[in-house]
Amino acid sequence: MGNSSSKVGFISEPPKKHAYFSFMKVKSNKNKEFGNEFCKTKKQLHLWSERSNERSNMSETRNRHGNKCEEKFRTRFDPRITARYDIKALIGRGSFSHVVRVEHRYTHQPFAIKLLEVGKHKGQDTCHVELGILRRVHHANIIRLVEVFETPHRVYLVLELATGGELLDRVVSRGFFTERDATKALVMVSRGLSYIHALGVIHRDLKPENLLYYHPGQDSRLIITDFGLACWSRKSQMVECDVRTLCGTPEYLAPEMVAGRTYGCEVDMWALGVISYIVLSGSMPFEQRSQPRLFKAILRGNYSFHGQPWSSISNQAKDFIERLLSVKPEQRMTAEQALKHPWLLNMAACSSNKNLHRPISQNLHQRASRASNYSSSSRSVPESRSVVSSRSQSRLDSGQLARIRCQHSVAVYA
Structure with a gap:
């Protein structure tokens, strides 16, 4: 299906720590093996709960197991992506999607990659709509799509990474x-x-x-x-x-x-x-x-x-x-x-x-x-x-x- 046609450039603001990114949620029991192969992370707390301690623990867990997870999961990414980005940590998971924090190999800027599984009909429809919308929007107060990588079974959306919290x-x-x-x-x-x-x-x-x-x-x-x-x-x-x-x-x-x-x-x-x-x-x-x-x-x-x-x-x-x-x-x-x-x-x-x-x-x-x-x-x-x-x-x-x-x-x- 080819490489990106919607690259909009990189972000000029400096990278920050403790990034959190919301991810697609579609009800399904598929794709469990995919997530288990990456690494285990703690579940998100309730919206109204205190989160600072949990986030600190998550950060320590990622630092401790980050290299192991990266090596184990790297092979599941398209070579075009791993040639350009270092895979750092899993920060979100949905039924048809996974979101990982990455770092550009040359600029060292952080991004989020949202990996969408499109092998199933429902996943294809959802991905098609989301991708079509993200390709159209470009506004300071809307999440920005940086580039897209596509394969017959997966679509990788490279997105700006928000690190300032909810x-x-x-x-x-x-x-x-x-x-x-x-x-x-x-x-x-x-x-x-x-x-x-x-x-x-x-x-x-x-x-x-x-x-x-x-x-x-x-x-x-x-x-x-x-x-x-x-x-x-x-x-x-x-x-x-x-x-x-x-x-x-x-x-x-x-x-x-x-x-x-x-x-x-x-x-x-x-x-x-x-x-x-x-x-x-x-x-x-x-x-x-x-x-x-x-x-x-x-x-x-x-x-x-x-x-x-x-x-x-x-x-x-x-x-x-x-x-x-x-x-x-x-x-x-x-x-x-x-x-x-x-x-x-x-x-x-x-x-x-x-x-x-x-x-x-x-x-x-x-x-x-x-x-x-x-x-x-x-x-x-x-x-x-x-x-x-x-x-x-x-x-x-x-x-x-x-x-x-x-x-x-x-x-x-x-």
Whole structure:
């Protein structure tokens, strides 16, 4: 199939340590042997858990076994890749994909290589859409495709490597966080969404884990990653997927997606509203112990601004969230409208400069504790939230979902 035709150049920023990269998640039991041959790494912790100790342990494990893993796994990579890149560590694994950290042999710059298995029909379809989207996008707030290597059974995507950590990690680690800080992050996400929506791309799995800072510095750009579930909207001329598919992470799903209706870029704006709520409070707008209750809450648009730190948050910020968490998609702000909202446009100039770090951190830790207790008492809940991003947690059967949709769709869309 040939070599890359989409090389966009190398990154000028210096390499950083402790890189983390979100990876494609598609439900399957295939490809286990492939991952076992690389090396064993610890599973991702829950989104709301403390991660510093785990990451330190992972780093030590990689350093200790890195050379052994590299030699053992090197033969599984296309010679064109190993001639150009040193394989360093496995940093992510999906059913049809593996993500490894690599270093360019000559520039010594770090990158991530996402290896997609395309031997099966489903893997081919997913890879085709993701690759097509990544080849089209080029924006400061979108993950950048550097080059592509293709073989009859595998596709290797060389991507820029984000080393600055996830959005919420930055919020917690700073020790000081205000509404103005929140607007800086949300402006960058909105710019990225505005760009991909103009191209007709729907991300479909927008969440804090998929928003990564490029480097640890305060001036780092925030980038949207993981287009494994992305698709073209019907408004584009490249419709490659069914825009009625229920996919993504349950807590971030828009009402029209839950209801099984045709949807568009508005589902990403709903997810942006959920993210905005989390960034400002450390809690979820829609949180239930069971998925049927969660979906009912989403369909009804049941959320509130009660508890801390909402009493200290401006009305402009709340209005921004309300205009995104509108049950009717046609009433939701677009990304362009979000960028023109007074709260983002003025960078929260009229908001208080109160430090929200303590209540945000407390709410995040409380949710982590609840989730940990619930996971330990229920075998049906996946151990890692990353698995949930492509399939639902304790998944509803089709009959349950149909009943929920039937009960609420008339009232919601009347």
